[in-house]
Structures are given as C-alpha cells and as structure tokens.
Amino acid sequence: MSDKDLQKTENVTATERIRNVKTFVPRVDIYEAKDSLYLIADMPGADEKTVDVELEKNILKIYGRVENGKIKDHALVFSEYEVGDYERTFTLSDEIDRDKIKATVKQGVLKLELPKAEKVKPKKIAISVA
C-alpha cells in the first residue's frame, strides 16, 4: 500500500443527478499495449447492469450507478465511507476502433479494452535499396 489519499474523491464536476446521491471519481489504472489501451476502474457496488460506457468522438465517459448501500433494518453506527455513483471522463488521444471495444465488470471492477484503430497502428515501412 502506498501513502496515497485512501479516501474516495467526490466528483464535483459531474453533472448533478436527479436522484440525491453523491458522485465519486473512480480510481483507474490505464496501460498501453501494442494494439490496445486497457482501462481498469474501481467501482465497488456497481455491476454489469449498472455500468455504462460512452464514447463520443474521443471523449470516453464511464458511469456506474450504485444502490444506496444501506442494510435493511440496520442502523449505521459508525461510518468512514460514503456510497454513491461513479463518473469520470477521459479524452483519448489515439483513435480507437469503437466497434471492437470490450467491457467487463467483475467484483466491482470495470475493465475496458480499447483497441487502436488500424490506421493509427504504427506501420513499419520497408526501405528499398535505391
């Protein structure tokens, strides 16, 4: 564990919801492979039915809707974290092949595979001897 801020960060720039819930910024890891970008976002409480991924031009938006996290008939006696939705927006620099984007949600973690479009993949150009 690092000494990073371990508290959830509220997303103050997110558009306000009709439902009275807070919106948090999901923590993400992004890594780049030769053919794709991988984005992994922590969204505890969200599942495949409540996560939405939108890509408009090069703006990628991820949402996760989370139920209020209350336990029926129980009273909250001590609280260190709050429960709310997740929202985050990224600007992608590379052209992404939007038809081939794959998304999975497992154990509250969204994993996105964003394959690079054919035309932006680096092409090796053979040099012929003059």
Next chain:
Amino acid sequence: MFGPSILRMKRFADSIPEIIDLQREINKLFSNVGHGTTSDYPAVNVWEKDNSLVVTTELPGIDPENINISVTGATLTIAGVSKSDILKEGETYLRQEREMGHFQRNIPLPYQVDSKAVEAKYEKGILKIMLPRQQEDLPKKIKINP
C-alpha cells in the same frame, strides 16, 4: 478516532457521515500528513441491529481467497492483498491510481462476538461481515429482591 465505545455515537446515527466528514476536514487543517493512513485502509461502515453487527467495506477486484477475516474477542481483523494485472513486455502504465498491495486493519468492536457464527459475503467488490454478539456477553437482567 475509532475507540471501543463507538456506540456512544449512536444518538447521532443519522448525522454520522457529516460528523465524520467534518472531523476529517478539521484533522486536515491541523496535520500536514493529511488523512487516510495505511492503517485506516480499508474504510469501514458499521451497522447494528439488536444484538448483531454488520461491517461493510469496499474492496474492489480482490479474489475472496486473498481476503482473510479473523475475530478474536472483540477485535475484527481484515487483511489481504490486492494484485494488479501483470504487464507483458512492451506494455506500460500511463496511470496507476488503484490501491495495490497488502493491507491489514484491526477494528475494535463494542462487544464480544460469537466467532463461530461470523459470516462473510463478498459481492460486487463489497465485503459484508455479519457478527452476532456472544450470548454469554449479553447484558444480564438483574432481578431486585423485595
């Protein structure tokens, strides 16, 4: 801040998140370290009903096999390890914000719990531990003889 007498806060139960937030803000003002030390991870919420406690915590993407929960008397220990994807040759991280590595947290409970009856559930990245109070530890009603 998390003393053994957490139930003392019960009368403010509805406003606890606000109070904790306020306390955190005040702590931040007086300390350069900021909030959230490793010993405070993972953050927990504690719920109560009659004579049982429920502890919930957000631990996204951790294999339940890598989470160890133990109860000794009135202390609950949550330990584990979160692992990141192993990158192949030529792959590089552009951003790394998720919590990775080992963690352990001891949580003092307001009373002894029946360690045999403790149950845990892991769903959608949220760990929920049900802790019933030990029968012998229940407050006894004392009859007053005339």
